[in-house]
Amino acid sequence: MARIAVGGFQHETNTFAPSKATYDDFAAASAWPGLTRGEGLFEAVAGINIGIAGFVEAATAAGHDLLPLSWSQATPSAQVTEDAFERIVGQMAEDLAGMEDLDGLYLDLHGAMVADHVDDGEGEMLRRFRDVVGPELPIVVSLDLHANVTPAMVAFADCLEIYRTYPHVDMAATGKRAAAQLEALIAGRGGRFKAYRQLPFMIPLSSGCTYEGPAKEIYREVKLLAQEPGVTGVSFACGFCPADFPDAGASLVAYGQTQGAADGAAESLYRAAVERESAFALEVLSPVEAVREAKRIAAHADKPVVLADAQDNPGGGGNADTTGLLRALLSERAEGAVIGNIFDPKAAEAAHAAGEGAAVSLSLGGHSGIPGDAPLEAEFRVLRIGDGRLTGTGPFYKGAPMQLGRTALLELNGVRIAIASSKVQLADQAMLRHLGVEPAAQKILALKSTVHFRADFQPIAETVLVVVAPGPVILDNRELPFRRLRPGLRIMPLGPAFEGADGRAAS
Structure with a gap:
């Protein structure tokens, strides 16, 4: 039986949206429960199709001792306010620091959070939590399929498990996979070697639907590669395009018992995605x-x-x-x-x-x-x-x-x-x-x-x-006034590449 701290803090940030996410937005219940800290957390999320619910169900069935931090989310919007970010992350870090004899940490995050003062919300909170628990404690994170996975997120977590469906009907199932990953890491069986790749093009939001087309094929490949000898985990994120910072866009991460196994899985999935670039083209009507x-x-x-x-x-x-x-x-x-x-x-x-x-x-x-x-x-x-x-x-x-x-x-x-x-x-x-x-x-x-x-x-x-009626969730990324993407990233499949801080793009 392991002692595992459990929590989550979710927000999908559209930096071009009209309204920001305040602390009150996280505190209020809407489609999901409002901010719940400590006692009552597991009851609040039970039976819902979200990552933490799946994790708790699987880890409890395995007999582990779960210690609640907090879980919260707010409807996607513009940046999370500095007040909201610091209060919620501060609460979680404080509670984590008070927990003794931990064997692991599980976090239910989104992967596309931008705050007023922090571009990489998840990377920053993982850095802070790693400072609290030290370099050896296994940290496993479940992420949304639309995560903008960053180098910091890969570095500070031992495993990122990402949804494999859009619509996200497997959120709880992803939490269960995360539970298996954390259990393996605690037992010394997990893959400690990592490989991370960012795609050279953005995937339009509606083109990531896994019911059909290239996304369906990509996630079929994810499942197959995850079963390869020596590979312990493979995840693909379509990314969240309306986020103007350097690490926005599609990416993938693989884990293995050896660096060769992780690199091989990552390279195979990278090639499979790049070969399908044209198939991610956008089809819409006025x-x-x-x-x-x-x-x-x-x-x-x-x-x-x-x-x-x-x-x-x-x-x-x-x-x-x-x-x-x-x-x-x-x-x-x-x-x-x-x-x-x-x-x-x-x-x-x-x-x-x-x-x-x-x-x-x-x-x-x-x-x-x-x-x-x-x-x-x-x-x-x-x-x-x-x-x-x-x-x-x-x-x-x-x-x-x-x-x-x-x-x-x-x-x-x-x-x-x-x-x-x-x-x-x-x-x-x-x-x-x-x-x-x-x-x-x-x-x-x-x-x-x-x-x-x-x-x-x-x-x-x-x-x-x-x-495509008026609205801030722009499907054609060429219409977004990007200023801060990484140079060379194609903002649409086979489309123009972002050239630099001046915002110009080449056809």
Whole structure:
């Protein structure tokens, strides 16, 4: 039986997003539990599809003694404030320093955190925790598939285990793999040799979906290489592109019993990814094009056509309040279509005050100052109101006790609009059922999500169309005003390379 400290601190930082992540954002519950420190931590995360829940389940079953630090996350946004970073990391370091006779440390991190004062959030916290526990204690970390893995993260952790699915239906499973890695390291069986590679091109967010295409093939290769003799672990990160710092982008890491085994696995996976560069190309539609195509398909389909409002995804740093796709649904007269969730607490409050069946004048959405976007001013009918309390039922949010605040279902010219008081991407059918909408019975569903919705909605969909309406989660990286990437990195597959600090890119 080993004594293992357990904690987590997660944030996916879009440095181009409009809003920062404060301490209060980490403290509040939304789709996941709020900041929980010490006693009650393991109960708070139990049964949820997140890394720490899988780790705790596996490590407890193996008979290990687990000591809780804290776990927290905030909806993706711009930088984590210095106050939030220092308070949370400080709490974790303080608690860790008070734990005696530890055999290991497990951390459930994201891998793409940028703070106001620290580019590499995870690398910095790992450096501090390593200072606390010393150079020999095994540290194992589970990371998001969209981690921007840095040299510091590789150096200060003994093993990084990264999700292998997008949508992330294997978050808890990754925690279980991390538990096996830590157990092996504690027992002296783990691979202490490391190999790390950064890809020469960025992978657009929507191109990393593992249901199809090159990403599916890459993660099949990850599983095969992890079973090679002498190899103890292999992970691939698609990276999180909207992060303007030198280590942004796709990368991979391999571990082995020898340096040769680790290097061989890393080089094989690197070649497999580079050979597929052109296959990661982006395929998207404008809002009007997407709605017209959706209406054409829906006229003869038995299942919903799903539109992904990918660039206003709160799971990538958007505020979920842009109106570009909604306006296209209205202008193209897509009667019967449903769009959600639009984040607008004031509108939700007004709908609740008006009551079901009432008409209410609103200035809906468009409050984030996104270029090309504006509030939609109209008189809406309130079809349904809700308290925002539900439990996720789909593969991604499975078991998550969601708290969306006041919610409402509005109607304007035959288009129904789900609104909420918390920024959570619409990636679970339960979020629509909460407002009386049965997803499978609709003709057109427009969802503020990039890829995670596919886990629960693709099985019921006739087809999925990716839409580029205004929003800060830019899919075409050529539109992002990068200033600080590493020179030579191609910002799109087979696309222009970043030249340097002046921000110029060569075609």
